[in-house]
Amino acid sequence: MKKLLTGNEAIALGAYEAGVHYASAYPGTPSTEILENIAPYKEIVAEWAPNEKVAVESAIGACYAGARSLTAMKHVGLNVAADPFFTMGYTGVNGGMVLISADDPGMHSSQNEQDNRYYARMAKVAMVEPADSQECKDMVIKAIEISEKYDTLVMIRMTTRVCHSKSVVEVGERTEVPIKPYKKDTSKYFIAPAVAKQLHLVVERKLVELEKFSNETDLNFIEWNDKKIGVISSGVAYNYAREVFGDSASYLKIGFSFPLPMEKIKKFAEEVQTLYVIEELEPFMEEQIRAAGINCIGKDKIPNTWELNPDIVEKSLLGTQKPTIDYDKNVAVGRPPTLCAGCPHRGFFYELSKRKNVMITGDIGCYTLGGTEPLNAMDTVVCMGASISMAHGAKKVFEKNNDDKRLVAVIGDSTFFHSGMTSLLDVVYNKSNTVTCILDNRITAMTGHQENPGTGFSLQGDEAQITDIETIVKALGIKHVKTINPLRREAMKEAMDWAFALNEPSVVITRYPCALKKYSEQDIEEFGPIQGICEVDQEICIGCKACARTGCPAIHFQHEIKKSYINEAQCVGCELCMQVCPVKAISKVGV
């Protein structure tokens, strides 16, 4: 049967067919849907881990214990998981193991566009790069095979366009394989220096074997056409090359990209007149090809910034361009993403934005939008978990410099579990008078509403223990903790006044569900059902724009009549606007 699947759906199907037993991941665009699509398979234990390092280590444990295992993450997730990943390069596997790195060229939803192919080379693990959904499925199956045959972890390197594009996939059957027996083997799994020394020799030998495989496998295939132009390419870039050159060039399509098939590349290069190496992002293959003494054209023409597309390939290599319509491109007004109507984060940032002489260190999640118009209540965003530790470091320096600037760290619940807890320990241990705000919207919202250790459910829908943030915070040694509803302005203001007046570190937990969250029974019990919407009485409205300054997308300030209007289809009745209106022009209806 043929199906149209995204790359992520195809990876999940591949995991199923390959007989994978265990999968663990932390969400992150563009990789999130891999585990979401594995979850329905009852043959596979599938879990959300609190962060990528934990996910990789769990998968390694499963692999050593004899299971076929899988882990997946966005590119920056591998930075978090780099430590176990590198060791895995030395130890190899028991059951087959694959690690999926989903890179984000073009930074559709990321803070950088690092090219994780370098990771495979640095950690000395094998790598495959699918170009479409069929290859995604096939390569998981193949990667598990390679992993077991060559005793290596295999990295599957994807990119946003491969993850999120749909193409045709032939659906097959699952091959059930027994979990391998586990044998204690300290010369393999106990990576003390003496063991590691030996394993480094072993891994170098494995790489020689893998390079031989790379030269032989049809994952790296040649398609001969006209030999004036030869193209070496991998991943989605191959499809762009194919689109631009059609049958007028010959191709060496690289599907197994570490170690590279240098013999095959040499032979191909010898037979073509001009050799193009077409890669998205960095010259990963080109550098190695040049180092092998082969001349080629690549990054001198094709940009290593942002994502490629067929036009860029055409323009850079052929110098031609398609005709386009000529028009005024400044007509369209920007459409930046905004916090949803009724988002609990809005109440928090509305209050925080009023504070003077503060530095606000932010973090990554929906709440990062609190740093944009019109709330503008965030100074920094670096990486997940950085808010709390950066506030600590900055506070120390302001103090040393006799500057009484207050430091507020803002972090979401999922991000706190991910990597905020150890940072808060540093605040306690090294004593910095910071205000840490944990925005607990009862879900991992940004990446599409995944469960997390605080929500009460697991990825496969089982009930889980609800980890209580306040208890953690206190256990870490924070003495001053308050939990409030951020949509109640008075409570928000009081909590901030209270925290700012303290001369010891404090934590404010804003606890209220994301407006798009599907309430659990526990949520309904705690927060009650959501009821009614708000309405502006335009007779009373004085056009002060205070409600519009909350940035709620349900509120439209009507320029012509200088009055606000609430879109009843969008309003969820959170009452924030009601509390900011100075003349009580807004009231709740339909309760």
Place this chain on the structure above:
Amino acid sequence: MKIKNILLVGVGGQGTILVSKILSTGLLQAGYDVKMSEIHGMAQRGGSVSTQVRYGEKVHSPIIGIGDADILVSFETMESIRWLEFLKPDGIAVINEHEIPSAPILSGKIAYPKGVIEAISEKVNTKVINAAEISEKLGNTKVMNVVLLGALIKSMNLTDIDWESIIKDLVKDKFVEINIKALNAGMEAV
């Protein structure tokens, strides 16, 4: 046959995802190779969204570049001009007369641009449709997206495909009838 390129644009939450699903399923059943690319990321938070569908004998690239689209279907008026450079000069623009103000407009800072449809009509073959009004007449504004699908199908001469059976497969039973009506209304409107 040359590969055909369809570009659907709109605002997060307008239902472009269902449309592209029905569309690509139909094209696959008709025997074409199909690729579709969607960028979601921040879509849920009211950002601008786009979906690209490519079909033909053998499709390689899942995405198109500027000047590549045979048809641009814009679910929202202003989005049509944001994405216009992707349309071939001899392509077709199908524009929904439906304005969704974005954040800078909502806050009263900037006015919603005037004359978008006129500006585009001067440059390319443009079909304007009021899918909101049509769907309202049908009794459910939620099917505005399928009205636009109808307009798209007609404009691309894809009416031979059995869209009704695909809608039956992909839409919940109780919404099948209204969606089929919406599809037909969209076809008639252009």
